[in-house]
Amino acid sequence: MDKYIIERDGQLDFYKAFLPRVNPQLDVDEIIADNNDGVVNGNLLEFKLHVTDLNTVLFQCIKYLSALRIKGKPVPANILIIDVNSATAWLYHSEPYLTDIEKVYSGGASKDNSGFVGGNAEKVLYYNGPLGAESLIALLKESNFTKIHIDENCIVGWATAFYKKVPTARKEDFLGDETGKHKTIGEIRRPVHFAEYIYPYTGQSNVKFNYLMDKLNDTLQKKNLGAFYTHTLYAEKSLELVRAAIARVPAGNDYIILDRCAGTGNLEAGLTEEELSHCIVSTIEYYEYKVLQELIGAKVRHIIPPIETAETFNAGLVNGADALSREYVENPVIKQYIDNPKCTVILFENPPYAEAHGSEKKMSGAWKHTYLHTKMKSELKGSVSDDIGNVFIWSGFKFYLRQPTDSYVVFSPVKYWKSQNLVNKRFIKGYGFNRRHFHTDIDACIMCALWANTDDIVTDEVVIQGFDIDTKTNSMVEYGELPVKKIYSSYAQRFYDKRKFTDDIVGVACYSDGLEELKRKLSLQPVYNKNIVCYLAPKGNGFDKPDLNCTLTTCAFYNAHGFYVRIDNYIEKLPMFCASRYITYNKAWTERARIMKSADGADRYYADVANGKLAQFLLKCLLFTCLEMQNHMRTFAGSDGRVYRNELCFDGTNGETIALRDIKGLAMSNKEKKLLKQWETVLCCAKRTENYNPALTYGVYQIYAELDTSHEEEGTTVWDNVELHTALAGLKTLVKEYYNSEIVPVLFEYEYLK
Template sequence: MSTTERSSYYYSDEVDGQIDFFKEFGIDPDIALIQNTDGVHRGNLLEFKVSIGDVNKVLFQAIKYLSRLRVRGHNVPANILLVDLNKQTIYKFASADYFDEIHQIYTTSASRSVQGFRAKSNPMVIQDYFGAGAGQVAAVLKENDFIPIEITEDCVVAWAERYYREVPGSNKESFLANDPKKGSLGELKAPKHFKGLILPYKGDDYEAFAHILDRLNDKLKKIELGAFYTPKTYVLKSHELLRKAIARVPAGNDYVIVDRCAGSGNLIEGLTDEELSHVIVNTYEQFEYLELAREYGDRVRAVIPPTYKAGDPALGVLLNGDALSDRFVLGLLAADGSRVPNEIHKHVDNPDCTVILFENPPYADAAGVESNVSGKKKAFGWQASWVKAQMAAEPAISRNGTKPLRDLTNLFIWSAFKYYLRQPTDSYVVFSPSKYFKSQGLINRKFIDGFLFNRKRFHATKDAGVSCILWANELEVGRTVYPLRAFDINPKTEQLVPGAVQKNFAIGVGNVRAGADGLPVVDVKTTTSVVSKLFDTRKFPDDEEGIHCETNGRESDDSRKAIATAVYNDNILGYLRAYGNSFENIDLYSQLTRCTAYNGNGFHLRRDNYLTKLPLFAMARIPSEGRYWIRGVVNRNADNGDNFSHDKEFLKACLIFTGLAYHNKCLSFTGSDGREYRNELCFDTDTQASKDLVAMTLTTQESALMDQWGRVLDLARQTANYDPSKTYGTFQIEDELNTFHYELVGRKKIKVYDYPVLNGEVKALRKQTTEYHAAAVAPFLWKYELLK
C-alpha cells in the first residue's frame, strides 16, 4: 500500500489499522499482544482507536493497562502511545507522570469509567506516521525504557513468581531477605534481576504481606509443601468446630490447641485472647516463623521452633519445624541418647491436659512432586520422612496398598492420632480432601460434626470439595455416611453461602439433601470397591489378534506403545475404559472406543451382556466440572456389585444415552488388518443397539430424543462426505460430516459451517442428550450407589 493510499485510507475497524501499523513498523503481534492490551513493544504501550475524540479518556484507559501490567508482574513501559488511526496521529505521554495512578487497582474494564480524567501535561504529537512522521515513530518504537514500580501487596505474588521462573535456584529467602546482618539482601530490598523495573522495598519488615506469605512460595515448594491459603471466611466457620472441641474438655483440665503446619497463622486469626493463650503453632519455613513470632509470639502459649537458626538456608526451612521428623515427634536427640521433647509433648505427656489439634495440613501427591522435581532442585524429602516410614510399617495401612502413603495430608492425619491424641476427650479439627476417610480407611474415630468447603476458594484452580471435620479420639466402627454441611464463598462479596454459588446446585439432587435446619447437607459415603470389579474379563476361544484405538476412536499407529492386548471377535462391540474412581481427568479415565484402547484399564463389550455394562460408561458423564460437592467428594464404585442389572428401564436409559453421547468414540472404519469395523453402539441402520432398542418401549422424552436423532441422521446422509457403507454415531457425524471452513470477513477469519441446518440439529441433540442423562440416568446411578 503506497503512502498516498494510506493517507486516504479510512478504517472502520481498529484491528485493521492495528495490523497495518504492526506491519509497517515490524512489530510482532505474537509478542506485543499481552494482557489484553493493544500492544506492548519494547518500552512503549500502544493504544489504538479508529478516532480519538477525547485524548484524556483514552489516556486513562492506557493507564489502567499499565496498572494491569504492574499487578501481573510485567515491565511497565515508559512511553504511552495513543494512536488515532484515521488521522494517522500519535499522542505520546510519559508513564512516569502517572506513577500514582499506575499504582492503583482498577476493578472495571479499561474502557469503562474513564470520564473526567485530565492529563498532567501536553503530549508529544506525531502526525502522518505512515509518511513524514514515520522516521520519528520508528525512533520512538526503538526506545526500551521502563518505569520502576513499587512492590505492594497487590502485585508481590506475581513479581515473586516471575522471579522464581527467571532466576535459576532462587527461593523465597533470596526474594525477601531483609536483614543485612544475616547475609545478602533479597531482590525486594536490593533489586538485581529487576534493577530498573522495581524500586527497593522501603519497609523494615513485610507486615503488609503477612496475610499472603503462604502464596509467596516458589512453584516447587508449593507442590512439595502443599501450601495453600485458607480463606478467612472458612477459618471463622471452622472455629465453630474448634469451640465444640473446647467444650469437650473435662472440667478442671488444661488444654492446648496445636497446629503443626500453621504457615503464617491464618487458622488462628479471629480466636479470642483466652483461646490464643492455649495455642501452640509450628511452621517449616523461616519467614513464616518470623511472622508467627512477630504476630503471635506474645499471645500464644508457644511458637515452635524456639529459634530459626537450626535450619537449611538453601531451602529456607527449619529443621525444628519439620513435623514429619523424628526430632519433632520424639524430641531432639541429646548427646546421651535421650530425647528432649518440644513444647507440644510436654502437654501430651500431661494427663491433666486435653489435646486439640486444629490443622489444615499441606496437600500434595507424590506423583506431582516427582514429576516436578526431575533432579533440577533439591527435594524437601517428605516422601523419605520418618513419619512416612512409621506409617508404612503399620499393618492396617499396608493392607490398603500404597495409596494412603502418596498424600502428604495423610501423614499429618495418621500421625495426629498415633502420637498426639491419647484420651477420649482429645479432638482433631482438620481440613482435608475426604478420601482419607471415604475410601482409604485411614481413620476409625468418632465423627462429631463437619463442613464441606470449596477448595477453589483456597486459591486452587478448580472447584473441589474440602472437608473440615471434628473428630473425637474415640473408636467408631461401622459408620458409612458422613453428613457435611456445605458452604461456598461468594468471590465477589467474600460472604459465606450455604450450598454453592453455582446456579445448578440443588437440594434433593444426588448427594445433597436438606438438613434439620433446611440448609444443604452433602452425604459423603465410604467406598471400598473400584469400578474394575464389574469388568467383563472373559476370554473366548475364538478371540483373535486385533488392533488398538486412540482416545479419539481412530486406529493407533505402530509407534504407539500399547499396554493392553488387542483382541478381535465378532461378538466384541467396543472397548470401555473405566479407570479410577474419582472425577479428576474424567475424559482421560473414561472412554468408549470400537477397538481395544492402547492404554488399557478397561474391558471388551460383548454382544451377550453389553447392556449390563453400559452403566459404567454412563456413570462417568455426571457433570463434575465446577461442582465442588461432586469433585473430590463422589466416587464411581462397585460396592454393590451389579445390583442394577435387573432394572430394564435403567439399562434402556443407559443404552439410549450411550448410543447418542458425543463421548462415545466408537467409529466405523477399515482397519490396517483389513477388517471392516462397524459402529454397533449407535442408532444407525441395523446396528446391535438399534435392534435392541426396537424391542423396548420408549417414554415420551425418549421418543422425542430419537426423533431428534432421526433428523440429525437424515441431514448427515445428505452431506458430501457421507459413506453409506458406514454406520454413524454422534461423534463421527460431528467429526467427519458436520464440516466447516473459514472465510475472510474483513481481516478476520470466521468459521462457517457447510451445513448450518445439520450443525443446529447436532447442537440440539447434544443438549437434549445431556438433559436426558440428568432425568433418566443420573437418579438411578445414585439409587444403585454406582455413585456415592
C-alpha cells in the same frame, strides 16, 4: 468519508505498515496477548476509530497498565492513543500516572472511564506524512519502562515471572531479607533481573504477604509442599469447631492446640489471647516460619523450633519443623504434652494438598521419602498414602491423639473418610467449603470436620453445612446441608467383567483419542474377539480430571484400568460410563469431591436388571452413550489388518450397528425423538464436509475430531463447516439436559453416584 468502519481493520493495517520498520520478527498475536490493543517494546497502544475524549481513553490505558503490573509484566513508559481514521497518535508518559496504575480495577477496562482528568499529551504525531511516521517508528523502537512498587496485589505475578526467568531460583532469591540468621537478599529488595521494572521493596519483613506465601514458593517447593492456604472467612468459621473441641476438655485438664502445618498462622489469627497461649505451631517453609514468628511468636505456647539459629535454614526449609520426620514425632517440646494424661490434645490443621497419581508418583517430592510416609505405606495398602494430606491425618490419630476427649479439626477433601476408610472416628460436626478459595482454580468441596478420638465403624453418613464465599462482598454464603455418604465398594470390585474367552486373540490398543496407540508402552496385552463391543475404563471413585479418568474406546485402552465390554451384557455396563460424566454436567462446588462413584447398590441393580425393571433405563443409557462427546469410540483400520467398527453409534450408512438394533426397544418420548432428530442433523451436515469418508461408521466424537475442522484468520477461529459446528453444539446442549433429567436420578437411586 471514513477509511475504516471496523477498529480492528485499522489496527491490523497499522501493524502491517509499521512493524516491518520496527522489528519484522514481532508477531501480532504476541503483541496483543494481554487483552489490550498491543504492547510494542516500551509502548502500550490503544486504537480508536475516532478519539472523542483523550482522558477517557487514557484512563482505559491506565487500567491496562494496572493489569500488566498485577501479572508481573513490565509497565511500558509510553502510552500511544491512536485515531486510525485521522492517522493521529497522542503520546503520554505512564510515569506521571503511577499512583493510578498501582490501583486495582475490576470490570472491563473500556467501561466507566468518564470523569478521569489527565494531563496534556507529551506529543501529537500525524503519521500520514513522512516526518510523523518516522517519529512514530522511533517511538515504537523505544524500550523504556516505568518502575512500579511491589505490593500484595502484584507480588504473585512478579514471583511467577521471576521463577520463569530464573528456573533454578529458590524462594530466598525472590523474597530474601536481612532479618533472621539467613540473609540472602532477594530480587524484590535488590532488583537485578527486574532492575528496569521495579523499585526495591523496602518492607523490613514479608509480613505484608503472609496470606500469599504459599503462592510465592518456587516451582520445586510447590511440588514438595503442596498448598495449604486457608481463606480468612473459612479460618474464622473453623474456630467454632475448635471451641467445640475445647469444650470437650475434661475439668482440671490442660490442653494444647497443635498445628503442624501452620504456614503464616492464618488459621490461628482469630483465636483469643487465651486460646493462643495453648497453641503449638510449626511450618516447614523458612520464610513462612519468619512471618509466623513475627505475627504470633510471642503469643503462642511454642513454635517449632523455638528460636532461629544458624542451623535453622536448610535450602528454604526449616530444620526440625518437618512434621513428617521422626525427629518431629519425637520432639520433646511436643512429646511432654502427648505423654501427659492430664493434657488434652486438639489437632487443628489444613494439611498440604499434593496427591501423586499416575506419572506424578515418579516426581521427586520430598514428602514421599519421609519417615511418616514410609511408616504409613508399611501399615496401609493401596493408594491412600499417595496423598500428603492423608499422611498428616493418619499420623495425627496414630501419634498424637490418645484419649477419647482428644479432638482433630481438619480441612481435607472428604474421600479420606468417604471412600478410603482412613478415619473411622466419631464425627461431631463439620462444614463444606469451596476449594476455589484455597488458592486453587478448582470448584470442589473441602470438608472441615471435628472428629472425636473414639472409634465409630457404624456411621455411614454425616451431614456438613455448606458455605461459599462471595468475593465481591467478602462474605460467607450458606448452602444448607450437604450429606456425605460412605462408599464401600468400587466399580472394579462389583461391575467389571473380568471374563476371558478361549477364542480371545491378540488385538490392538487405543489412546484416549480413540485411535490406535502405536507409540506408548502398553499396560496390558490387548485382545480381539468378535464378541467385544468396546473397552470401558471408569477409573477410581472420584472425579479428578473426569475427561481423562473415564475412557470408552473401540479397543483396549493402552493404560488399562478397565475391562472389555462384551455383546452379551454390554448394555448393563453402560451406567458406569454415564455416571462418570456427572461432574462434567454438574460443576457446582458442592458436588465435586463430595459426590463419588460407588457400586454399593450392585445387588439391587443386578436384581432389577434380571427382572426387567431397568430395561427402559438401560436403553436411555445407550441413547446417552451414543450421543455423548466423551464416547471416544472410532471406526479405524488397525495395524493388524482388521477394521475396528464403532458399534455404539447411530450411523447406519454401512449397515445397522448394535446400538441401532437395540435402541428400537426404547419407548421414545419427545425428548428422545428430539435427540435423535438432532443427531440426524449432525450426520447430514457431516456427510457434506470435504473430509467425510463414506466407508467409515461415524459416532459423535469422530465427527467432532475429524470433520468439525477450523482455521485461524487474524487471530480468530473460523469454522470450516458452520452448520456442522452449530449442530454439534445443539446436540451437546440437548444431551446435557437429557442426562440430568433422565439418567442422573436413577444413578443416585442405585448408588452408582453417592
